[in-house]
Amino acid sequence: MFQFFTLMLKNLRRNILRTSLTALCSMLLVLVVTGVWSVLDFIDRQTEEKANDFKVLVTEKNKAPSRLPRAYVSSLREGAARGPDDVKPEDYMTWAFYGGTLDPNKMTRENFLFLIACEPEKAPTMMDELDQLNAADTARLQDAIAKMKKQANAVIIGPEQLKLMNKKVGERFTVNGLIFKDLNLEFEIVDTFPDAAQRYGQTSLMNLDYLLQGIDEYEAKTKKKIANGADPIAFVMLKVKNKEDYEKLSAQIVNSPLYNSPAVRCESAGSAVSTFLESWQTIFWGMRWLLAPAILGTLSLVIAVAISISVRERRKEIAVMKVLGFTPGHVLTMVLGEALLIGLISGLLSAGGTYLLVNKVLGGIPFPIAWFQRFFIPTNALWWGVAIGAGTSVLGSFLPAWNARGVRVADVFSKVA
Amino acid sequence: MAADEEIVRVRNVHKYFTRGSERVDVLQDLSLNVPEGEFLALMGPSGSGKTTLLNLIAGLDVPSEGEIWVGNDRISAMSESQLATWRTRNVGFIFQFYHLLPVLTAYENVELPLLLLPLSSADRKQRVMTALELVELSSRLHHRPGQLSGGQQQRVGIARAIVTDPTLIVADEPTGDLDSRSADEILKLLATLQHELQKTIIMVTHDPKAAERASRTLHLEKGRLVVDTRAPQLK
Numbered sequence: 078m079f080q081f082f083t084l085m086l087k088n089l090r091r092n093i094l095r096t097s098l099t100a101l102c103s104m105l106l107v108l109v110v111t112g113v114w115s116v117l118d119f120i121d122r123q124t125e126e127k128a129n130d131f132k133v134l135v136t137e138k139n140k141a142p143s144r145l146p147r148a149y150v151s152s153l154r155e156g157a158a159r160g161p162d163d164v165k166p167e168d169y170m171t172w173a174f175y176g177g178t179l180d181p182n183k184m185t186r187e188n189f190l191f192l193i194a195c196e197p198e199k200a201p202t203m204m205d206e207l208d209q210l211n212a213a214d215t216a217r218l219q220d221a222i223a224k225m226k227k228q229a230n231a232v233i234i235g236p237e238q239l240k241l242m243n244k245k246v247g248e249r250f251t252v253n254g255l256i257f258k259d260l261n262l263e264f265e266i267v268d269t270f271p272d273a274a275q276r277y278g279q280t281s282l283m284n285l286d287y288l289l290q291g292i293d294e295y296e297a298k299t300k301k302k303i304a305n306g307a308d309p310i311a312f313v314m315l316k317v318k319n320k321e322d323y324e325k326l327s328a329q330i331v332n333s334p335l336y337n338s339p340a341v342r343c344e345s346a347g348s349a350v351s352t353f354l355e356s357w358q359t360i361f362w363g364m365r366w367l368l369a370p371a372i373l374g375t376l377s378l379v380i381a382v383a384i385s386i387s388v389r390e391r392r393k394e395i396a397v398m399k400v401l402g403f404t405p406g407h408v409l410t411m412v413l414g415e416a417l418l419i420g421l422i423s424g425l426l427s428a429g430g431t432y433l434l435v436n437k438v439l440g441g442i443p444f445p446i447a448w449f450q451r452f453f454i455p456t457n458a459l460w461w462g463v464a465i466g467a468g469t470s471v472l473g474s475f476l477p478a479w480n481a482r483g484v485r486v487a488d489v490f491s492k493v494a
Numbered sequence: 495m496a497a498d499e500e501i502v503r504v505r506n507v508h509k510y511f512t513r514g515s516e517r518v519d520v521l522q523d524l525s526l527n528v529p530e531g532e533f534l535a536l537m538g539p540s541g542s543g544k545t546t547l548l549n550l551i552a553g554l555d556v557p558s559e560g561e562i563w564v565g566n567d568r569i570s571a572m573s574e575s576q577l578a579t580w581r582t583r584n585v586g587f588i589f590q591f592y593h594l595l596p597v598l599t600a601y602e603n604v605e606l607p608l609l610l611l612p613l614s615s616a617d618r619k620q621r622v623m624t625a626l627e628l629v630e631l632s633s634r635l636h637h638r639p640g641q642l643s644g645g646q647q648q649r650v651g652i653a654r655a656i657v658t659d660p661t662l663i664v665a666d667e668p669t670g671d672l673d674s675r676s677a678d679e680i681l682k683l684l685a686t687l688q689h690e691l692q693k694t695i696i697m698v699t700h701d702p703k704a705a706e707r708a709s710r711t712l713h714l715e716k717g718r719l720v721v722d723t724r725a726p727q728l729k
């Protein structure tokens with residue numbers, strides 16, 4: 078009933094100060110809870126993804142940066158498997174790094190380009206987040222990779238990096254080598270990473286073969302050796318099904334006679350996750366089961382107090398409404414409705430405001446713990462905010478509303494009461 | 495006078511309140527008939543039970559013993575919710591201190607009880623305007639109670655009481671808070687309701703001059719009716 082609704086609004090409007098203070102307090106608390114839940118949700122999702130993602134990095138054992146000989150690559154791709162009982166990796170990707178300046182006379186940050194040299198066709202399955210793109214972005218990435226397969230000097234450059242370089246897709250440029258000094262390579266930009274792949278804004282991909290071939294050609298032409306030209310590989314990344322396979326594979330590789338000089342070691346992203354989680358578990362548990370409920374409790378209490386006061390002030394009015402024929406049910410609905418209005422509106426404003434601010438204005442919050450990338454408020458948070466606001470307001474106002482419902486007319490107007 | 499012309503029938507009603515372990519008898523074996531169209535005044539010393547009786551007849555409270563009938567409804571047997579619904583259509587209540595909702599305008603205050611009835615907004619508007627015209631406040635529609643004088647507020651209260659066209663109008667010291675001129679206007683208005691709209695009115699008052707407007711005056715003392723003064727003009 079529309080008139081009934083406007084009556085609630087008018088009741089809320091009568092003490093603007095109290096209503097806005099209550100709303101402000103609700104907004105603040107909804108903000109904190111939404112924030113806490115967003116963080117927990119974010120960690121949950123990232124952890125879930127990582128826990129079943131046994132990627133193994135094979136690096137040089139005792140040196141950083143790691144340098145592996147080209148000769149290791151083909152056997153490492155097989156996980157050094159020899160017998161039928163040996164574990165074979167499900168997938169692999171080889172990483173080397175090339176970089177240099179676009180202008181040898183002006184060695185500024187904008188002119189420096191750093192590239193990952195790899196098998197481009199492995200990017201969609203082996204690089205985080207690229208396997209979670211939507212259909213359109215996936216198709217576009219596959220297109221770009223196909224171009225790289227056809228054209229050795231093709232590169233994909235992240236949108237932020239592209240802007241920094243002030244170049245466009247389709248342009249060509251030359252890098253004057255600093256990693257692999259004196260090796261100058263020419264490139265053509267075939268595409269950029271989709272915006273959805275946030276973390277690759279400054280990443281550039283090139284063909285590993287183009288790098289290796291470039292080294293060979295340079296050495297053949299100049300009869301000079303390029304530094305690290307023989308062991309240009311940084312690491313080989315392997316994917317296995319589960320923890321057992323990971324452990325077997327590690328043993329297999331570390332104990333293999335193929336890799337003596339230099340020796341190699343295996344590291345898994347999965348193990349990093351569990352170590353990380355163990356140390357933070359108590360904090361997450363506390364956030365989830367102590368902090369969030371405590372805030373929700375406080376919020377209910379704030380609303381309970383505000384509504385109690387307003388009910389006590391209006392005992393006479395409520396009695397008058399009852400005299401006019403409003404039933405106890407009507408009165409209960411009116412008081413609950415007033416609280417619900419405050420809760421819904423502040424919940425929506427708070428969650429919506431945070432969502433817009435964090436995601437659209439700030440573009441996410443950097444989250445410099447472990448492997449986490451930028452932190453975003455999930456779309457679900459909009460519902461959480463509304464639900465928290467509505468839930469706590471109903472919870473908090475129920476008792477005062479029940480009291481209002483039970484206001485006895487004869488008592489209110491009798492002189493003894 | 496035949497029983498079916500009696501709009502209000504109070505039969506052997508007892509009302510007591512318990513305060514702690516103590517029982518306070520307020521009304522004792524009280525019976526009363528009010529014929530349709532009567533303007534009845536209830537008088538008596540403070541604490542004699544006038545308000546208590548009025549509240550029982552208006553369905554704001556239920557008797558401890560005995561029966562109360564209004565029209566064909568035995569209101570003494572109704573639940574709180576049933577009474578509320580019954581009041582909407584059958585009782586218009588006028589308070590000593592007007593008790594208008596401060597957040598609503600005069601118009602909205604009068605409209606409030608109509609929200610409980612299945613009426614179109616056009617119907618509501620028409621009824622509100624008629625009621626406010628009757629109390630001569632058509633020019634103050636959008637004033638809030640705080641912007642009206644006591645007499646004006648009470649007229650809005652009367653408009654609110656009659657807007658649902660109730661069977662019964664009850665008033666508890668409606669002039670108790672007004673100066674004599676405003677009080678006179680209110681009493682004239684109540685008399686008009688009786689004469690021209692054939693309303694049944696029960697009014698509690700301490701003021702003998704107010705009681706003179708009524709067609710009959712009853713005196714209550716310690717919870718019992720003692721004098722029944724029938725005004726000569728009643729047929």
Ligand SMILES: Nc1ncnc2c1ncn2[C@@H]1O[C@H](COP(=O)(O)OP(=O)(O)OP(=O)(O)O)[C@@H](O)[C@H]1O
Nearest residue numbers: 487488491493511520539540541542543544545546
């Ligand atoms: N809700 C209640 N609980 C307990 N006692 C009550 C209640 N209502 C009324 N009483 C008592 O009943 C008695 C009659 O009260 P009531 O209000 O009916 O008197 P009254 O005749 O209207 O008096 P006044 O002229 O002062 O308004 C008083 O003694 C009062 O204390």
Ligand SMILES: [Mg+2]
Nearest residue numbers: 544545546666
């Ligand atoms: Mg009284």
